Amino acid sequence: MSMKEHLKAMNMKMPKGMKETHHIAVEFKDAKSGKALTEGEVKVKVQKPDKSSQTKDLIGMQGHFGADFDLSKKGKYGVMCKFQLKDGKVRSSKFWYTVK
Numbered sequence: 001m002s003m004k005e006h007l008k009a010m011n012m013k014m015p016k017g018m019k020e021t022h023h024i025a026v027e028f029k030d031a032k033s034g035k036a037l038t039e040g041e042v043k044v045k046v047q048k049p050d051k052s053s054q055t056k057d058l059i060g061m062q063g064h065f066g067a068d069f070d071l072s073k074k075g076k077y078g079v080m081c082k083f084q085l086k087d088g089k090v091r092s093s094k095f096w097y098t099v100k
């Protein structure tokens with residue numbers, strides 16, 4: 001989501017001079033109970049269209065893990081997420097995201 005949308009949802013205003021344009025958030029749910037899993041370590045790496053990358057730890061907030069990233073250039077971004085929840089297993093997931 002865009003930073004604007006996220007800050008609105010959190011009831012906050014966009015700080016001046018902020019270079020991050022997007023908020024990447026992930027939610028985990030127990031497959032059996034459907035209950036939210038809110039403890040763990042989550043890392044996201046974003047590869048920019050120019051192949052440089054930014055890596056951040058996602059912070060637990062209001063039922064999700066999230067962090068702010070700079071997706072200001074047009075093009076294809078690779079988003080890779082690595083996470084370790086309470087069961088100790090390391091899992092990962094990735095997808096492409098295009099900024100038009």
Ligand SMILES: [Cu+2]
Nearest residue numbers: 025061065066
């Ligand atoms: Cu958030």
